[in-house]
Amino acid sequence: MGFDLNRFQGAxxxxxxxxxxxxxxENPIQLPDCEHAFCRDCIVQWLSRRRTCPVDRLHVSPxxxxxxxxxxxxxxxRLNIECDYSSFGCKSYLKLDQLPNHCNECDFNPEKPSPCEHGCGxxxxxxxxxDHNCVRDMRSMVVKLKEQLNLLTVQYREVRREVDKLKDCCRSIQSVNPNIPAIVESFEQDExxxxxxxxxxxxxxxxxxxxxxxxxxxxxxxxxALIDSGCPIHLVTELMENSHERRWPPGxxxxxxxxxxRFTYNNFVCRKIPGRQAVVVMSCDNTRMNPDMLLEPGLVMIFAHGIE
Structure with missing residues (x-):
């Protein structure tokens, strides 16, 4: 639908x-032969009922x-139009093509995003x-974020199951195609x-x-914690088996x-296991370390304290 004629300055x-x-x-569209112009929404709605020009009745297709x-x-x-929020107190007149940007920033726009002044951010x-209540709305936001996280977790697990099925399929045909083992190994390493x-x-x-x-x-x-972090399931078992000194490398x-x-420890590239005083030391991160200090694919070190 078009703009109200009364909103414009002058004829x-x-x-x-x-x-x-x-x-x-508004969003004008023209017909090809007679070149009559209409609002986009108006002419689309008109043509959904009849296939003629509203002015001269010539046949028209959408x-x-x-x-x-x-x-x-x-x-x-070139037309000057009043702001959409004139009824809220805005006195501005502006060029028609400037209207959208002005309305987004207009101080009289009741839906303009505004920061809370009470400190919740x-x-x-x-x-x-x-009607804003910091505690209530923050709690509501946390609930929504948890719901989104739960949804993403479910989706991730579904993807993981599909990936595991693919890997199982590749392993099942290794005996048929000698190239498959290399493909599986490369796939797992990338993962x-x-x-x-x-x-x-x-x-x-x-x-x-x-x-x-x-x-x-x-x-x-x-x-x-490893599972929650997204660690591939087959890798979780290997890493946890390497979390005790009986499985650690000679060094x-x-x-x-x-x-x-002890002076070589600081050369390790360690990765924090979220939420725990524990790290993983992965061989792919530590290619410059002496081989007698590493295990494939990596090892877990659990601490009582002392991790940042």
Missing amino acids: VDEELICPICSGVL DDLKPASRILNNLLC LTIPKDQLK IERWVQTLPRARIKRWGGMMSTPDSPSQEAVRK LSTLEIRARN
């Missing part, structure tokens, strides 16, 4: 008025519609500020590296806090050897 040329709604043309000419658009852009539509890059780098402040023989509850808590195998090598 408006008759050629700029839609014959259907009698308003000033496929025949074309954008209004540059001259017609230029004439429209939320941005609220202006007309809702009077591991993508996951590793999602973990933040960790800084160990106190290597003395490392638990070389962690108890079962500590290991189970770390296992769950970390005993307290005495670790004491001799």
Whole structure:
């Protein structure tokens, strides 16, 4: 539908008025032969009921519609129109093509996003500020974020299941195609590296806090944190098997050897396991380390304290 004629300063040329709604043309469209112009919504709605020009009744198909000419658009852009929010107090008149940008920024726009002045940091539509309650709305936002997180978790698990099915399928035909093992290995390595890059780098402040023989509850808590972080399921088992000194490489195998090598620890690239005093030391991150300090694909170190 077109713009209300009463919103414009001065007279408006008759050629700029839609014959259907009698308003000033909005998103104008022209017919190909007679070149009569109409508001886009008006002519589309008209043609859904009858296939003729509303002015001269010539046959028209919706496929025949074309954008209004540059001259017609230029004439429209020269018109001065009052702001959409004049009823809220805005006194501005502006060129028609400037109206959308002005309305988005207009201080009288009741839906203009405005920051809460009470410190919660939320941005609220202006007309809702009077009813805004920081605690209530923050809680509501947390609930929505949790719902989104739960949905993403479900979607992720579905994708993981499909990936595992694909890998199982590849493994099942390895005996048929000798190239398949290499493909599977490359696929799994790419998957591991993508996951590793999602973990933040960790800084160990106190290597003395490392638990070389962690108890079962500590290991189970770390296992769950690895799964929640998106670690590939097959990798979780391998990493947790490498979380005890009995599986560690020669350079970390005993307290005495670790004491001799303590100055090399700071060369490890460690990744923080979210929510836990634990890190993963992945071989793909530590290619410059001495081989006797590493395991494939990596190992887990659990600490009592001392991780940033």
